[in-house]
Amino acid sequence: MKRSRVKRRRTPVGASPGTLIAEPGAGRTELRLTLISPEKCKTIDRAGIADVAAHYDKWPLLWLDCTGLGSVDLIGEIGRIFKLHPLALEDVVNTGQRPKVDFFDDNAYVVLSMIDDIASHRYEQVSIFFGKKYVVTFQERAGDPFDPVRKRIDGPMPNRLRTRGADYLAYALIDAIVDSYFPPVEAASDAVDGIEDEMLNAPQQGQMRQLHELRRTSHGLKGVLWPVRDALAALIRSETPCVTADTKIFLNDTLDHAMRLIELVETQRDTVTGLMEMHLSLSQARTNDIISYLTIVSVIFMPLTFLVGVWGMNFDPDTSPWNMPELRGYYGYPLALLFMAAIALGLVGFFKWKKWL
Structure with missing residues (x-):
């Protein structure tokens, strides 16, 4: 199987730090907003930036899951709402970062690699921001190991994911990625x-x-x-x-x-x-x-081939008694076969005695 190699676009040389440039083929950014409190939780699929701004200060804990990194303007707006560092946002859209953790004044930023397709050796970058009251995750494509975490959030009390802070939710997401x-x-x-x-x-x-x-x-x-x-x-x-x-x-x-x-x-x-x-x-x-067996077979047939070659020469015994008189023997053919068989068996016995067979 040919290993796929993805060409990634990097920030142009000399560009201002924090410049956001989507990579070729990056999908449109879709938002999923999960609002969490000890008493209840609420999930808004296909949320908009207005939903994020409206609920930002009204819930004890907020999880914004962003799928697709093609909408750099939307990603920039998310960064302004949550006060995410521009350099960290640049690492979000420039996938292929080494797993790491960075700390800022109001939040922490974790980059991890998630298995996307083990057969093609393809991994997906997941970026996790978490502060006092929020967790923001960015992933390249749909599909993640977070479904057990989502089910636990929706589960009945007692529920640690709804009573603990954003750092515990971030831990649960990191643990899900590692366990995957x-x-x-x-x-x-x-x-x-x-x-x-x-x-x-x-x-x-x-x-x-x-x-x-x-x-x-x-x-x-x-x-x-x-x-x-x-x-x-x-x-x-x-x-x-x-x-x-x-x-x-x-x-x-x-x-x-x-x-x-x-x-x-x-x-x-x-x-x-x-x-x-x-x-x-x-x-x-x-x-x-195999070479040893072929060599042994060749050695066995070498004297037999020599004898067949000698007896196959066209000498006429009527011309001289020295011109292969054995050709006139009544049992010459079977005796010749027995003689060659004796030679072959003798060689096999010799090889066994030498432990070459």
Whole structure:
């Protein structure tokens, strides 16, 4: 499978910092507004910027989920309402950022990579802003692992997502993204185990291609998960008022999940590397065995070919008694076959005695 490579547009050289330029192919920005209080919650699908401005100060907690990064004017307006830093907004629209966390006066900004399509090695950038009373998320395309979080928000009391602050909601979203890596990582580990079992029985040529794909997948996961670990550690160590001490306890659990994923990916990569080496060794050994058998067969037939060549020469025994007198033997043909069979069996016995067979 050919690996897709996406060309990304960057801010032009010399442009003012914070300039927002949509990438080619970016979808139109759609808003989903979730209003949260301990007593109730309300979700507005396909919300407009007027809905955001109208409810901004009227609810204890607000979650604005933005899907699609093509409407830079709308993204800029969202930044003005929530007082988001222009440089952070520039990172939002310039996807492909390394997972990280930045702290500002009124909010924190977290960038993570979410698995979009593991088969094509495509990841999606998710940007999360959270302050005292709001969480704003930006994602490139529709589809995310946040449905369990949405169901928990709509669930009955007691409900920590409705009674705790914005930092706890941000934690829940980050935890959902990290946990979404477990199914593909575990599936890849099962695939590696299956290939290992097959190779021990009979190595096949197609297994090497599968191993290359799995190694490329593990390299991609490693490149994503290590920065995620660093970002989570930075959130836990931070002294910002945006993250409470109680939420840091839950973030520690997410950090443990990230570390476990890293260990699984590292083990998977080492196993795949070992299997590739074993596949090459088994293939080389099989080739050597084939060459050995062909060599033995060639050695057995060499004297037989010599005898057939000698007896096949066109000498007339009537001209001279030295011109192959054995050609006149009554049992010459069967005796010649028996003689050649004896030579072949003798060579086979010699090879077995030498333990070459």
